[in-house]
Amino acid sequence: xxxxxxxxxxxxxxxxxxxxxxxxxxxxxxxxxxxxxxxxxxxxxxxxxxxxxxxxxxxxxxxxxxxxxxxxxxxxxxxxxxxxxxxxxxxxxxxxxxxxxxxxxxxxxxxxxxxxxxxxxxxxxxxxxxxxxxxxxxxxxxxxxxxxxxxxxxxxxxxxxxxxxxxxxxxxxxxxxxxxxxxxxxxxxxxxxxxxxxxxxxxxxxxxxxxxxxxxxxxxxxxxxxxxxxxxxxxxxxxxxxxxxxxxxxxxxxxxxxxxxxxxxxxxxxxxxxxx
Amino acid sequence: xxxxxxxxxxxxxxxxxxxxxxxxxxxxxxxxxxxxxxxxxxxxxxxxxxxxxxxxxxxxxxxxxxxxxxxxxxxxxxxxxxxxxxxxxxxxxxxxxxxxxxxxxxxxxxxxxxxxxxxxxxxxxxxxxxxxxxxxxxxxxxxxxxxxxxxxxxxxxxxxxxxxxxxxxxxxxxxxxxxxxxxxxxxxxxxxxxxxxxxxxxxxxxxxxxxxxxxxxxxxxxxxxxxxxxxxxxxxxxxxxxxxxxxxxxxxxxxxxxxxxxxxxxx
Numbered sequence: 001x002x003x004x005x006x007x008x009x010x011x012x013x014x015x016x017x018x019x020x021x022x023x024x025x026x027x028x029x030x031x032x033x034x035x036x037x038x039x040x041x042x043x044x045x046x047x048x049x050x051x052x053x054x055x056x057x058x059x060x061x062x063x064x065x066x067x068x069x070x071x072x073x074x075x076x077x078x079x080x081x082x083x084x085x086x087x088x089x090x091x092x093x094x095x096x097x098x099x100x101x102x103x104x105x106x107x108x109x110x111x112x113x114x115x116x117x118x119x120x121x122x123x124x125x126x127x128x129x130x131x132x133x134x135x136x137x138x139x140x141x142x143x144x145x146x147x148x149x150x151x152x153x154x155x156x157x158x159x160x161x162x163x164x165x166x167x168x169x170x171x172x173x174x175x176x177x178x179x180x181x182x183x184x185x186x187x188x189x190x191x192x193x194x195x196x197x198x199x200x201x202x203x204x205x206x207x208x209x210x211x212x213x214x215x216x217x218x219x220x221x222x223x224x225x226x227x228x229x230x231x232x233x234x235x236x237x238x239x240x241x242x243x244x245x246x247x248x249x250x251x252x253x254x255x256x257x258x259x260x261x262x263x264x265x266x267x268x269x270x271x272x273x274x275x276x
Numbered sequence: 277x278x279x280x281x282x283x284x285x286x287x288x289x290x291x292x293x294x295x296x297x298x299x300x301x302x303x304x305x306x307x308x309x310x311x312x313x314x315x316x317x318x319x320x321x322x323x324x325x326x327x328x329x330x331x332x333x334x335x336x337x338x339x340x341x342x343x344x345x346x347x348x349x350x351x352x353x354x355x356x357x358x359x360x361x362x363x364x365x366x367x368x369x370x371x372x373x374x375x376x377x378x379x380x381x382x383x384x385x386x387x388x389x390x391x392x393x394x395x396x397x398x399x400x401x402x403x404x405x406x407x408x409x410x411x412x413x414x415x416x417x418x419x420x421x422x423x424x425x426x427x428x429x430x431x432x433x434x435x436x437x438x439x440x441x442x443x444x445x446x447x448x449x450x451x452x453x454x455x456x457x458x459x460x461x462x463x464x465x466x467x468x469x470x471x472x473x474x475x476x477x478x479x480x481x482x483x484x485x486x487x488x489x490x491x492x493x494x495x496x497x498x499x500x501x502x503x504x505x506x507x508x509x510x511x512x513x514x515x516x517x518x519x520x521x522x523x524x525x526x527x528x529x530x531x532x533x534x535x536x537x538x539x540x541x542x543x
Contacts, residue, residue: 031458034458049330050329051327194310203318209324
């Protein structure tokens with residue numbers, strides 16, 4: 001346990017710091033309600049207006065729950081590198097990080113995980129209250145955030161959510177290292193974000209893309225950040241498929257952590273410190 | 277005329293400053309182009325999956341989306357000063373300097389910073405309009421083009437008005453109010469699709485409260501020559517962008533109220 005203590009400590013400190021940004025969280029929350037509401041009305045119109053034979057392998061109610069979950073947990077997506085890392089690289093503070101007697105990868109990894117989860121938790125709670133409690137009471141039951149269909153499915157989702165955070169943090173670590181190399185956080189995230197939005201299932205649930213692409217879409221790493229966990233939640237991925245999804249998330253975590261550690265070791269060996 | 281000349285000088289100064297870093301300027305524009313273009317992938321995927329939407333085709337949606345993108349990009353290009361008013365002018369006390377100059381505040385805030393990156397969204401809007409035109413086998417006439425420009429003018433006025441209100445609110449909050457993004461970026465998002473698919477209360481909001489429907493939905497119907505499935509009279513469709521200008525007038529009233537109570541901050 002002693003071995004993990006510095007990483008747990010840095011996670012907790014960052015988590016508490018990020019909880020302070022309440023105004024930003026509120027603005028983000030409003031935007032996410034608006035976006036989620038529009039998306040679901042559009043999906044509902046498409047489902048209503050079309051022949052059931054064209055419908056994808058996911059129901060409208062499941063798509064609605066998926067969309068609310070996605071909006072609630074938007075902060076768990078690796079949009080950019082850790083802003084503190086970007087600043088440390090630009091100002092030269094990164095040299096302090098190099099002096100700490102901890103594993104550099106794990107240290108940044110824990111901070112990245114705290115950054116994302118602390119931003120996600122208040123937004124997710126508000127969203128659950130609005131889309132999960134208020135909306136059904138206001139008779140928008142069909143388009144609201146429904147609970148998981150069974151206890152088994154909830155347990156699988158809990159596991160998948162943990163894997164989601166691990167996977168997203170591993171992605172963020174790659175962005176962090178890319179920023180150390182390029183010194184430019186904006187271009188790195190700008191070139192990766194479209195890929196992230198389209199392939200994770202955040203733009204539209206992956207099941208809505210054409211049938212011929214489904215296999216490849218399920219196997220690629222971004223699916224583990226949105227599509228797999230949220231389909232497990234709604235029961236759209238159950239049984240063997242759910243276990244397969246979890247295994248894929250785990251596989252991609254291992255791959256990304258391995259690549260990240262390897263890359264970081266190489267980059268840090270010849271690090272140029274900026275600033276003075 | 278003096279004001280226009282000054283604005284052009286302001287604009288060319290801020291653009292010259294940005295092209296000192298040409299690679300940076302181009303990358304930001306390209307970034308905005310791709311980031312806004314991916315919504316077209318969603319629209320394509322939905323139509324590929326479901327076929328049609330209550331008689332609307334992919335081309336129709338592209339027309340709505342393209343037109344509103346062009347309007348927003350122009351407003352965004354002109355309104356950066358109002359957007360960052362709280363953080364960059366009120367909080368720092370810089371606004372006092374602008375107030376001392378012998379020109380209106382509006383002119384100086386428009387000229388403050390014209391971002392080249394907005395051309396990324398403009399290009400996206402034009403490309404999406406081309407996609408719509410090609411998909412519908414649509415033919416532009418002079419009258420239709422004039423109607424489109426009129427709708428873009430109304431849309432620019434509306435979005436500009438929203439950002440002026442955002443600036444006016446920062447006379448009270450000091451900070452720039454991020455929550456207004458719901459109506460600006462969110463408004464573009466909502467106007468991508470025809471109003472007829474939305475719930476009634478949401479439609480009412482988009483027509484009568486923040487009249488985004490009047491600068492995108494109704495004029496595009498007029499351009500496409502379609503009757504409104506919601507039953508708006510045919511004469512109303514081409515005149516509806518007037519609502520954008522009315523909204524701008526109201527937002528400048530709010531601006532005046534805010535400015536009147538401004539008593540300087542900063543040091």
